Amino acid sequence: MTDINKKTSQASTRPVTMSGRQEPVFSDELHTALIVGALVFLSSWFGIVTRPDNNLAAFWPANALLLGLLVRSPRFASPAGWIAAVLGYVAADLFTGSSAPIKIFLLTAANLLSVVTGYWMYARYDEGIRNLKRSQSILVMVVNVAVAGAVAGVLGAFIDPFLFNGTPLRGWSFWFVTEVVNYMAILPVVFSAPKFSWRWLERRKQSSMHIDLSHSAPIFAVVLSCILSVLIGGPGAVAFPVPALLWCSVTYSVFTMAVLTLGFSVWTLIAISTQVIDLAIAGSMIDAEMSIRIGVTLVTLAPITLAVVMQSRNELLRRLLDIASHDQLTGLLNRHAFRERCNTLLPQLVIDGKSASLLMIDIDHFKTVNDTYGHAAGDQALINFSRSASACLRSSDVFGRLGGEEFAVLLPDCLRADVQAIAERIRQTIAETPIDLNNNFQLSITVSIGAAVTYEAPPDVDSLLLVADSALYRAKNGGRNRIVESEFQFGQIAARPTG
Numbered sequence: 291m292t293d294i295n296k297k298t299s300q301a302s303t304r305p306v307t308m309s310g311r312q313e314p315v316f317s318d319e320l321h322t323a324l325i326v327g328a329l330v331f332l333s334s335w336f337g338i339v340t341r342p343d344n345n346l347a348a349f350w351p352a353n354a355l356l357l358g359l360l361v362r363s364p365r366f367a368s369p370a371g372w373i374a375a376v377l378g379y380v381a382a383d384l385f386t387g388s389s390a391p392i393k394i395f396l397l398t399a400a401n402l403l404s405v406v407t408g409y410w411m412y413a414r415y416d417e418g419i420r421n422l423k424r425s426q427s428i429l430v431m432v433v434n435v436a437v438a439g440a441v442a443g444v445l446g447a448f449i450d451p452f453l454f455n456g457t458p459l460r461g462w463s464f465w466f467v468t469e470v471v472n473y474m475a476i477l478p479v480v481f482s483a484p485k486f487s488w489r490w491l492e493r494r495k496q497s498s499m500h501i502d503l504s505h506s507a508p509i510f511a512v513v514l515s516c517i518l519s520v521l522i523g524g525p526g527a528v529a530f531p532v533p534a535l536l537w538c539s540v541t542y543s544v545f546t547m548a549v550l551t552l553g554f555s556v557w558t559l560i561a562i563s564t565q566v567i568d569l570a571i572a573g574s575m576i577d578a579e580m581s582i583r584i585g586v587t588l589v590t591l592a593p594i595t596l597a598v599v600m601q602s603r604n605e606l607l608r609r610l611l612d613i614a615s616h617d618q619l620t621g622l623l624n625r626h627a628f629r630e631r632c633n634t635l636l637p638q639l640v641i642d643g644k645s646a647s648l649l650m651i652d653i654d655h656f657k658t659v660n661d662t663y664g665h666a667a668g669d670q671a672l673i674n675f676s677r678s679a680s681a682c683l684r685s686s687d688v689f690g691r692l693g694g695e696e697f698a699v700l701l702p703d704c705l706r707a708d709v710q711a712i713a714e715r716i717r718q719t720i721a722e723t724p725i726d727l728n729n730n731f732q733l734s735i736t737v738s739i740g741a742a743v744t745y746e747a748p749p750d751v752d753s754l755l756l757v758a759d760s761a762l763y764r765a766k767n768g769g770r771n772r773i774v775e776s777e778f779q780f781g782q783i784a785a786r787p788t789g
């Protein structure tokens with residue numbers, strides 16, 4: 291658990307005074323106030339103009355949008371941000387003709403109390419939980435918004451009898467349900483929205499050009515089940531789209547799911563209140579209103595929770611696969627992953643006039659490096675070597691650590707002269723790049739390289755490795771810091787001589 295404000299001060303780019311304190315920049319505060327003020331004003335105005343006469347608004351996006359913005363970007367939770375939020379609520383009331391100061395004061399106080407409580411609740415959770423990247427994120431959201439709604443409801447219990455001739459219990463429960471429903475519909479969209487950048491927009495444009503019909507099938511299923519809800523109706527109609535929404539959860543990202551469930555909630559609530567979906571409920575619809583709102587919110591909870599769990603599970607799987615296929619010291623492919631990648635590539639290599647070649651690279655006298663400077667210095671040498679050698683390679687080359695101080699590179703589609711040039715570039719770069727050790731000491735290393743060149747597709751990478759290993763052995767025996775090349779031919783047994 292961390293304080294969400296910590297991130298703000300670390301990420302801030304404000305100038306720092308001689309004493310180390312950050313100077314307040316007026317334009318930053320103005321920018322914050324304008325954004326928060328405009329957001330609260332516009333969303334409150336929307337809530338006011340869509341609310342029924344002489345009652346509280348059922349759809350009130352202002353608190354959820356404000357809380358989402360503050361939790362997502364805590365830099366907006368500055369004094370200027372909070373003051374702008376108050377002014378935004380008050381201005382929306384005044385602008386829409388509500389002039390009773392006590393009413394404006396009470397409603398603004400209840401709205402702020404809800405947002406402040408939600409913000410305070412979220413302050414104890416780290417970024418992963420807040421941005422819906424952990425499997426427990428939705429549970430945390432439910433608890434936080436329930437507390438925020440319950441606390442705001444205490445003022446609601448006072449407001450309802452005072453302003454709307456209701457009872458304290460009705461005031462508390464109406465306020466609580468409305469807050470929770472609005473938060474649960476809007477917060478997932480705000481928390482999971484991708485950070486905007488021009489590159490992101492470009493990628494979206496490109497991917498939307500290739501519309502894959504099978505990928506869109508779950509959305510069609512949601513639309514179809516919504517149509518069935520209208521056609522069949524009855525009390526069970528609200529739940530018709532649940533299987534299709536669950537299908538969406540295992541297909542789409544959390545953000546897409548958050549937008550989908552928001553769309554589903556809004557559509558269902560409007561369709562029920564306008565009786566497009568006839569739930570066939572006896573008695574007043576107003577009596578059933580709160581139950582329906584809670585029901586719709588709970589229906590959307592399962593798909594969004596599943597989407598978050600799927601995303602965090604996929605991320606975990608991706609990290610596990612990454613760990614299983616990479617050497618943790620150098621970040622290169624490990625022996626197993628290197629062999630797999632090469633064996634996948636080798637049959638596809640265009641051998642026509644070009645060769646597929648494999649370099650086996652071994653650091654010279656590495657045992658002496660460890661013995662003289664310590665194991666940590668040896669590790670640093672391995673890291674520096676892999677960085678310097680990577681810089682000599684093309685993006686299509688496959689570079690892996692076979693084990694210890696032994697490395698290999700597969701060079702696809704390379705002329706023989708190119709193979710020699712690349713190997714020589716690596717040898718020279720390593721010999722000329724000293725390694726800075728912690729104690730200001732510089733260490734120089736050299737490498738020996740065995741190159742296996744082939745003009746025919748080899749049966750697998752192991753046959754190329756054998757030839758390269760034999761050439762490497764000769765490079766070592768020939769005095770080290772050199773390259774020896776050998777051609778792979780079918781039927782040739784190129785094992786390293788023993789003894």
Ligand SMILES: Nc1nc2c(ncn2[C@@H]2O[C@H](COP(=O)(O)OP(=O)(O)OP(=O)(O)O)[C@@H](O)[C@H]2O)c(=O)[nH]1
Pocket residue numbers: 619652653654655656657658660664665666667668669672693694695766770
């Ligand atoms: N620091 C460090 N050392 C390692 C690692 N893996 C293997 N080694 C060491 O690498 C050394 C390899 O030594 P040798 O196989 O004798 O080869 P060499 O000393 O390089 O001699 P030549 O290859 O003949 O030039 C051993 O001392 C291993 O302990 C590692 O991850 N980190």
